[in-house]
Amino acid sequence: MPDDYLYGVVDALDEIAKQTGKSVPQIALNWLLQRPTVATLIVGARNEEQLRENLGATGWTLTKEQIALLDKASTTSLAYPYWHQRGLRAQSAAV
Numbered sequence: 001m002p003d004d005y006l007y008g009v010v011d012a013l014d015e016i017a018k019q020t021g022k023s024v025p026q027i028a029l030n031w032l033l034q035r036p037t038v039a040t041l042i043v044g045a046r047n048e049e050q051l052r053e054n055l056g057a058t059g060w061t062l063t064k065e066q067i068a069l070l071d072k073a074s075t076t077s078l079a080y081p082y083w084h085q086r087g088l089r090a091q092s093a094a095v
Helices: 003-020 024-033 048-055 064-074 082-094
Strands: none
Touching (some): 003 024, 003 064, 024 048
């Protein structure tokens, strides 16, 4: 994974953390909880403080704009065969 991709995601997380007053881990966990394809989220904690930090990711939601920023920053190219299948679906929908 290229460093630019990683830094782009971290920059987006950091920007939203500043907007919300939440920590970067709380932003990341909250974002994952709002993903339609995520059914459950398992977190680990080394101590009570980290557990409380992780639990702070619940009880609030990111705005649509914040989710869009994170989605854009984390988008990657699809691997084969998925990019090919998506192209075929688009062609068949256009017919």
